[in-house]
Amino acid sequence: MSDHELRVSKIRDGTVIDHVEGGQALNVLAILGIDGSGGFGVSVGMNVPSDRLGRKDIVKVEDRELSQSEVDVLSLIAPEATINIVRDFEVVEKNRVTRPDGVTGVLSCPNRNCITNAGEPVETRFDVVADGVRCDYCATILRADIADHIDV
Amino acid sequence: MRQDHLITATQLSRDDIEAVLDRARAVADDPAAYADRHAGRVLALCFFEPSTRTRMSFDSAAKRLGMNTIGMGDVDSSSVSKGESLSDTVRVIEGYADALVLRHPSEGAATLAGERVDVPVVNAGDGAGQHPSQTLLDLHTIREDHGLDDLTIGIMGDLKYGRTVHSLAAALTEFDANQHFISPDSLRLPRSVRFDLHETGAQIREHDELEPVLGELDVLYVTRIQKERFPDENEYHRVAGEYRIDAETLEAAADDLTVMHPLPRVDEIAPDVDETDHARYFEQAHNGIPVRMALLDTLLENADPDGDEGTEVDR
Ligand SMILES: [Zn+2]
Numbered sequence: 392m393s394d395h396e397l398r399v400s401k402i403r404d405g406t407v408i409d410h411v412e413g414g415q416a417l418n419v420l421a422i423l424g425i426d427g428s429g430g431f432g433v434s435v436g437m438n439v440p441s442d443r444l445g446r447k448d449i450v451k452v453e454d455r456e457l458s459q460s461e462v463d464v465l466s467l468i469a470p471e472a473t474i475n476i477v478r479d480f481e482v483v484e485k486n487r488v489t490r491p492d493g494v495t496g497v498l499s500c501p502n503r504n505c506i507t508n509a510g511e512p513v514e515t516r517f518d519v520v521a522d523g524v525r526c527d528y529c530a531t532i533l534r535a536d537i538a539d540h541i542d543v
Numbered sequence: 544m545r546q547d548h549l550i551t552a553t554q555l556s557r558d559d560i561e562a563v564l565d566r567a568r569a570v571a572d573d574p575a576a577y578a579d580r581h582a583g584r585v586l587a588l589c590f591f592e593p594s595t596r597t598r599m600s601f602d603s604a605a606k607r608l609g610m611n612t613i614g615m616g617d618v619d620s621s622s623v624s625k626g627e628s629l630s631d632t633v634r635v636i637e638g639y640a641d642a643l644v645l646r647h648p649s650e651g652a653a654t655l656a657g658e659r660v661d662v663p664v665v666n667a668g669d670g671a672g673q674h675p676s677q678t679l680l681d682l683h684t685i686r687e688d689h690g691l692d693d694l695t696i697g698i699m700g701d702l703k704y705g706r707t708v709h710s711l712a713a714a715l716t717e718f719d720a721n722q723h724f725i726s727p728d729s730l731r732l733p734r735s736v737r738f739d740l741h742e743t744g745a746q747i748r749e750h751d752e753l754e755p756v757l758g759e760l761d762v763l764y765v766t767r768i769q770k771e772r773f774p775d776e777n778e779y780h781r782v783a784g785e786y787r788i789d790a791e792t793l794e795a796a797a798d799d800l801t802v803m804h805p806l807p808r809v810d811e812i813a814p815d816v817d818e819t820d821h822a823r824y825f826e827q828a829h830n831g832i833p834v835r836m837a838l839l840d841t842l843l844e845n846a847d848p849d850g851d852e853g854t855e856v857d858r
Pocket of ligand 1: 500501502505506507526527528529530531651
């Protein structure tokens, strides 16, 4: 067994999220709401050498395929990610993520004085702009620190 | 203007703005023609933050359209302190009124209120966010003096927290305006406002002193620098002192420079400026009446296009 296979073993059915920026794997799991309690197998490789990214993270989730809204949010913290759908050990689909127009209910607004942080019964809503996301309520722009505001 | 609510100045097109200002001019020319226009309708003044002049301005504007107004009384004694959500409060008040004017300390409050109710909502200030009805009266004042195109304006003071500044700067991008922003480094325009200005390709420049640009300006818009923005009182006095103007400062200005201020002022404009031909801040405040009348008239008409507002001449 090679080094690489030791780190992240192959899965029979499920999703492999590859080319995640180094250090973001746990945020990817947070976005997907995966904490291990669901019972499916999860393997995570962190800071794996990568030609494209230098160091990358890789997340494998068995028996689970991602929904479009999950992929949308993923694209914000892992814009280079590829999503491989695996069935019977074969990659049957390979997709790059694309940036969505907006994100609802996943991020919290970094502006403490925003009405979405005032205990109102409201879901946050962010527009995706050139280099970040923007609160639909208070217009605050969130850039590099998106992962710090994932609210799941 | 085909809008249901007035939440932010960024929602307004040039046509929207000009339509309201044209109507404001018509109102100012013949107020009697509007006196009963919305008789029997009720405007709710929902002020979750102390305000005298904006509330009175809307109150007066509504009454001059024949409307009645209702308010929330003292904010501390209302349900706000009992922890009712804004979402619930506006849903309840929606049943009492034909339109809502909202001032609230949180940014985005008016956006949320607009999503919760079907009657028109006017944002009369949301935290450090926006204050678009102030902008309409500011634009009306500028338009009457200089017109809105080929305009060079200096906006000075607290540009970071000044919601009137955020709204005005956004609206001016609809016109051919050169905008100069003059402030201490710590109170420069927030990132989100600058982002919008750059998106529109607006011509803006930022300065830390008034003197180098004063001579070019058609309009100088002064805002208050508040003590609570500074951790240290000495620092406040030092900084605020640099952005104060008096009659002597204005000797270097063009003869037809218009000096504006959203009021209340403390000492950023010395009283001796009041006596110069530059001072326009009291007229500016007075313009709130025809402009808010025009705004309410427009929004109520949009909300009820078949209403008996005297436009159905042919039927
Ligand atoms: Zn926000």
